[in-house]
Amino acid sequence: GENVEQHPSTLSVQEGDSAVIKCTYSDSASNYFPWYKQELGKRPQLIIDIRSNVGEKKDQRIAVTLNKTAKHFSLHITETQPEDSAVYFCAAGPSNTGNQFYFGTGTSLTVIP
Amino acid sequence: DAGVIQSPRHEVTEMGQEVTLRCKPISGHDYLFWYRQTMMRGLELLIYFNNNVPIDDSGMPEDRFSAKMPNASFSTLKIQPSEPRDSAVYFCASRDLANEQFFGPGTRLTVL
Numbered sequence: 618g619e620n621v622e623q624h625p626s627t628l629s630v631q632e633g634d635s636a637v638i639k640c641t642y643s644d645s646a647s648n649y650f651p652w653y654k655q656e657l658g659k660r661p662q663l664i665i666d667i668r669s670n671v672g673e674k675k676d677q678r679i680a681v682t683l684n685k686t687a688k689h690f691s692l693h694i695t696e697t698q699p700e701d702s703a704v705y706f707c708a709a710g711p712s713n714t715g716n717q718f719y720f721g722t723g724t725s726l727t728v729i730p
Numbered sequence: 731d732a733g734v735i736q737s738p739r740h741e742v743t744e745m746g747q748e749v750t751l752r753c754k755p756i757s758g759h760d761y762l763f764w765y766r767q768t769m770m771r772g773l774e775l776l777i778y779f780n781n782n783v784p785i786d787d788s789g790m791p792e793d794r795f796s797a798k799m800p801n802a803s804f805s806t807l808k809i810q811p812s813e814p815r816d817s818a819v820y821f822c823a824s825r826d827l828a829n830e831q832f833f834g835p836g837t838r839l840t841v842l
Contacts, residue, residue, distance in 0.1 A: 649829040660821060660833040661773075706773065711829070715786055716761065718831065720773050 618714040619644040623707050623721025631729050636694040638724045640707035643688065647709040650683060650690045651718070655704045665692070697728045734834035736822050742840045748810040751837045754803055755824030763831070764797055764807050765821040773821075779805065812841045 620643040630636050642650075648669040653661035667674045667681045667690065674681050678697075683690040690709075694701055704725050708718040735754040743749055755762045763778040777787040782799045790797070794813070799805040809816055817840050825831040 651829075651831065653833075660835050663830060663832060666830065716780065717763065717775055717778055717786065722772050 619719040642709040644712040646712040736834035751807040753822030759824035761825040763823040
């Protein structure tokens with residue numbers, strides 16, 4: 618089945634700097650790659666996604682890139698703010714092995730004021 | 731739309747008791763997922779439904795766990811009997827045909 622790996626597990630940046638989180642996946646049939654932000658005690662919230670027919674997508678300070686050949690995708694947050702502090706999860710799917718998403722293990726991002 | 735609705739938001743019970751968690755997906759979403767989240771194991775998929783039919787329950791930890799979806803607007807996850815190691819946050823999520831998946835607020839379960 619699909620295997621999603623996410624790095625780093627923790628990340629600290631100074632306010633205003635950029636943050637990059639990277640994920641790899643194993644199933645070339647996966648065609649949708651969402652990113653979720655989870656604040657402490659809250660639900661995971663969809664913040665951005667990218668489909669396999671697109672290489673890059675941007676929404677204000679957040680961007681996601683996808684390299685299908687290398688099977689990796691990344692989340693880029695620019696001009697980070699303290700409210701960006703949260704755990705971020707990547708996911709991949711659906712694929713030939715099923716319609717579920719396979720989630721990465723999460724990255725705890727801390728933005729230092 | 732109110733989003734995915736879950737109840738109760740918090741549940742504290744004693745070992746051996748039956749626990750029932752409830753979920754109302756977003757109207758029109760064809761897929762419904764039950765997840766469990768703990769610090770040790772992260773986010774685990776327990777089971778998912780497509781058009782009310784269970785598709786994959788391989789993540790259900792053992793026979794004490796069962797899930798149903800009697801109609802398109804309601805699903806339950808039942809644990810009987812409950813054990814302390816079942817303590818976790820249980821999320822329900824629903825997904826539309828465009829693959830956008832939204833999570834409910836979760837149920838924080840504590841089994842004493």
